[in-house]
Amino acid sequence: MWQKNNGKSETEILQNQFTAYLATAVQRRRNDYLQQLDRRRQIESLTEDFLFMPECGVEQDMLLGLPVLMQLEDSALLCALKELSERERYIFLARALDGKGFEVLAEETGLGYKGVSAVYYRTVQKIKRKIEVMKNEF
Amino acid sequence: MNFKEMLLQAKASRESAIMALLEMYKPLLVKYAIINGRFDEDLYQELCITLLKCIQLFRM
Numbered sequence: 001m002w003q004k005n006n007g008k009s010e011t012e013i014l015q016n017q018f019t020a021y022l023a024t025a026v027q028r029r030r031n032d033y034l035q036q037l038d039r040r041r042q043i044e045s046l047t048e049d050f051l052f053m054p055e056c057g058v059e060q061d062m063l064l065g066l067p068v069l070m071q072l073e074d075s076a077l078l079c080a081l082k083e084l085s086e087r088e089r090y091i092f093l094a095r096a097l098d099g100k101g102f103e104v105l106a107e108e109t110g111l112g113y114k115g116v117s118a119v120y121y122r123t124v125q126k127i128k129r130k131i132e133v134m135k136n137e138f
Numbered sequence: 139m140n141f142k143e144m145l146l147q148a149k150a151s152r153e154s155a156i157m158a159l160l161e162m163y164k165p166l167l168v169k170y171a172i173i174n175g176r177f178d179e180d181l182y183q184e185l186c187i188t189l190l191k192c193i194q195l196f197r198m
Contacts, residue, residue: 014198015141022163022192026170029188033181034173 031136080130088123095120148193156193163189 005012081089087109094100106116147155167189171182 011140011142014145018141018145018192018196019163019166021196022189023166025188025192026167026185029184030170030181033184037173 076131076134077127079134080127083130084123084126088119088126091116091119092123092127142198145193145196145198149196156190159193160186160189 005015007013007016081092084092091105091109094105095102102113102116102120105111106113109116111119144155144158148159167182167185168177171178171185173181
């Protein structure tokens with residue numbers, strides 16, 4: 001008869017420890033496996049792309065006309081950008097794409113220099129974390 | 139047989155104990171072997187190997 005493991009007796013604690021140990025190992029193995037799979041698929045698709053190289057130039061020209069958010073092919077980055085607030089997105093894109101300095105942005109947004117830089121670096125952290133999570137979910 | 143004895147016997151590579159542990163943790167392994175809603179047999183094999191390694195490496 002199966003009994004719930006309350007983690008009270010010594011052997012139950014041991015079992016919980018072993019299960020946690022195993023779960024971590026299994027998760028790592030799974031992530032490795034997924035990465036391998038991903039890499040293999042990328043290599044396969046790279047060789048396919050090679051055949052259509054001449055068309056790549058055309059596609060890039062087409063992309064240039066689209067708004068920034070539609071030019072992105074990286075869906076993880078796109079998701080991360082969508083989740084940001086209006087202000088964070090503006091500051092991040094203005095700084096990263098248009099190369100505006102913090103002083104200029106500070107005047108535009110009405111924040112201080114430090115405020116803008118804080119928002120910017122926090123945003124970068126958020127995006128990084130989000131992409132990390134997305135990659136693990138896969 | 140309680141878990142501790144089972145694990146000790148499995149560590150001493152007694153086959154019946156290892157099989158019992160594998161059976162016990164099968165649901166966990168199956169859960170992690172699912173990719174995009176589909177059961178991946180290769181991954182399941184890899185995870186079974188991971189379990190065997192874990193039995194050997196786990197320090198009590």
